[in-house]
Amino acid sequence: MARMKFLCDAERCIECNACVTACKNENEVPWGVNRRRVVTLNDGVPGEKSISVACMHCTDAPCAAVCPVDCFYTTDDGIVLHDKDLCIGCGYCFYACPFGAPQYPQQEAFGVRGKMDKCTFCAGGPTEDLADAEYAKYGANRVAEGKLPACAEMCSTKALLAGDGDMVADIYRERIMRRSGRPQTWGWDKAYGGGV
Amino acid sequence: MKNREQKKANGKRAHVRIMLWSLLLIAVGAMVAPLGGYLFVEIAEAQSFEQTNPRSETTWRDVRVGNEGITTVRGDETGVLIQNGGENWRQLRNGIVAAIMPWVMGIALVGISLVYFIGGKHKLDEKPSGRVVPRWKLWERVLHWSTATMFILLSITGLSLLFGRAVMIPLLGPEGFAAYAGVAMMTHNYVGPFFTACVALMALAWTWHNIPNRTDLAWFKAGGGFLKGKHPSAGRMNGGEKVWFWFIVLVGGAVCVSGVVMNFPIWGQTREMMQQANLVHAVAAILWIGLFFGHAYIGTLGTEGAIDGMKTGYVSVEWAKQHHDLWYEEVKDQEIDASEIGLESGVAVRQDRPASTG
Numbered sequence: 001m002a003r004m005k006f007l008c009d010a011e012r013c014i015e016c017n018a019c020v021t022a023c024k025n026e027n028e029v030p031w032g033v034n035r036r037r038v039v040t041l042n043d044g045v046p047g048e049k050s051i052s053v054a055c056m057h058c059t060d061a062p063c064a065a066v067c068p069v070d071c072f073y074t075t076d077d078g079i080v081l082h083d084k085d086l087c088i089g090c091g092y093c094f095y096a097c098p099f100g101a102p103q104y105p106q107q108e109a110f111g112v113r114g115k116m117d118k119c120t121f122c123a124g125g126p127t128e129d130l131a132d133a134e135y136a137k138y139g140a141n142r143v144a145e146g147k148l149p150a151c152a153e154m155c156s157t158k159a160l161l162a163g164d165g166d167m168v169a170d171i172y173r174e175r176i177m178r179r180s181g182r183p184q185t186w187g188w189d190k191a192y193g194g195g196v
Numbered sequence: 197m198k199n200r201e202q203k204k205a206n207g208k209r210a211h212v213r214i215m216l217w218s219l220l221l222i223a224v225g226a227m228v229a230p231l232g233g234y235l236f237v238e239i240a241e242a243q244s245f246e247q248t249n250p251r252s253e254t255t256w257r258d259v260r261v262g263n264e265g266i267t268t269v270r271g272d273e274t275g276v277l278i279q280n281g282g283e284n285w286r287q288l289r290n291g292i293v294a295a296i297m298p299w300v301m302g303i304a305l306v307g308i309s310l311v312y313f314i315g316g317k318h319k320l321d322e323k324p325s326g327r328v329v330p331r332w333k334l335w336e337r338v339l340h341w342s343t344a345t346m347f348i349l350l351s352i353t354g355l356s357l358l359f360g361r362a363v364m365i366p367l368l369g370p371e372g373f374a375a376y377a378g379v380a381m382m383t384h385n386y387v388g389p390f391f392t393a394c395v396a397l398m399a400l401a402w403t404w405h406n407i408p409n410r411t412d413l414a415w416f417k418a419g420g421g422f423l424k425g426k427h428p429s430a431g432r433m434n435g436g437e438k439v440w441f442w443f444i445v446l447v448g449g450a451v452c453v454s455g456v457v458m459n460f461p462i463w464g465q466t467r468e469m470m471q472q473a474n475l476v477h478a479v480a481a482i483l484w485i486g487l488f489f490g491h492a493y494i495g496t497l498g499t500e501g502a503i504d505g506m507k508t509g510y511v512s513v514e515w516a517k518q519h520h521d522l523w524y525e526e527v528k529d530q531e532i533d534a535s536e537i538g539l540e541s542g543v544a545v546r547q548d549r550p551a552s553t554g
Contacts, residue, residue, distance in 0.1 A: 034271075037268075038267060039274075041255055049255055051277060062282055062286045066290065069360075069374045086374035090381055092474075096282040098280065099278065100273060107461055109462055110389070110459060111461065184256060186256070186277075
């Protein structure tokens with residue numbers, strides 16, 4: 001069984017935000033919800049690096065651990081999904097997540113947030129695969145169609161890799177061998193407990 | 197002729213020698229030349245890669261400690277790649293808070309049961325005569341009971357959010373509990389600010405009665421009258437009540453402030469603030485619930501006649517003398533017969549007025 005992972009190659013990311021656009025377009029997410037974002041470090045100075053970040057689908061997901069209604073589950077592919085029918089919009093997953101992945105359609109007084117939304121690795125949700133209800137609540141289910149997440153598929157420099165963790169690691173390791181330098185498997189330690 | 201042949205042989209030898217040396221050169225070259233790639237890589241690594249693609253020594257270290265970059269996504273802390281506080285919060289909330297705090301409530305309940313079953317009820321020494329004195333005004337009672345109702349509502353809903361996953365999902369099922377938890381969270385979030393306002397009002401209204409003094413010291417030395425024997429002197433509020441009051445002002449205040457921090461995520465609070473507020477909120481609130489058990493017991497089951505003050509506004513003269521003798525001296529000119537003001541409940545008007553326990 002595959003163990004799905006994201007990897008963003010900081011030496012390749014050119015901060016074009018195509019992944020962000022692809023995600024919004026593919027999943028029709030509401031205004032204000034950003035399942036993926038690109039963060040640039042040392043912007044404008046030599047050594048500038050950009051990273052595209054979304055839910056990393058952690059091995060021991062902190063969001064799932066703190067959820068008061070236990071609405072998270074991990075699929076056989078290692079994708080962390082949640083059930084919006086159970087979610088009460090309390091915001092705890094947002095407190096716990098290291099990557100700032102959980103998003104809310106609202107952020108108002110009296111703790112009104114609405115149901116949490118996050119990257120699904122383009123794998124939909126707990127409802128029936130590829131049903132209209134699934135698309136409305138969770139967005140696309142490309143994994144059920146045998147495809148990979150839209151963000152990684154769209155990446156022009158192939159900086160953002162998505163897929164089976166071993167294959168992603170092999171591709172990345174080969175790149176490191178060719179171009180030298182140290183591997184920077186950004187976020188992997190935090191999400192999966194180890195690098196490439 | 198011979199000379200010519202000699203020359204030819206020499207030329208042939210030289211030709212072979214050149215050929216051999218060339219072969220050797222080619223062989224050595226073929227072995228050495230590919231190694232030049234390593235040299236090239238060495239040079240490339242030492243110069244061009246670092247020059248064309250420099251990397252700050254601290255970039256990734258900065259990311260790990262939560263320093264911000266820039267991003268086009270609007271919102272609080274969107275530039276932070278890794279936020280470490282969440283993991284600590286998770287460990288503390290799911291670990292220490294969830295594991296230790298239930299014991300506080302358990303110990304409080306066990307302690308109260310022990311006091312009740314071993315020490316027994318704190319009864320009136322004298323048979324009530326039917327005379328009463330006013331203790332709590334109407335607005336004070338309304339304030340008290342509004343706060344009390346909201347406190348109980350908030351306790352139940354709050355505890356549900358912390359322990360419901362472990363305790364209630366097995367009973368209600370995931371869908372049933374989620375439906376309840378949604379309502380519980382809404383109730384908690386909307387009642388909280390009104391409760392906070394009531395707590396603030398109580399703090400303002402009753403501070404004057406709760407200034408600690410020498411009498412309280414003696415009251416504590418005598419064990420608050422829990423030990424059989426003489427009742428220590430007390431003014432309008434005894435030492436125990438003052439402890440409860442100041443506990444509410446300080447610990448309860450922390451609960452209210454931390455609650456407001458989490459309830460209004462519109463002022464740009466960072467996640468770190470929310471995590472800390474959540475921990476303070478849970479720990480302080482459960483301590484509060486623990487002490488509340490004591491307060492509720494003493495005010496109802498534990499002390500005969502104590503509930504009358506908060507229920508009707510009047511307490512029997514005998515209760516006042518027994519528990520708040522100094523205060524009784526202040527208000528004894530307001531003493532009145534229970535029937536005159538139409539009191540319908542309380543020890544002073546009960547048909548079976550308790551006899552002296554001797």
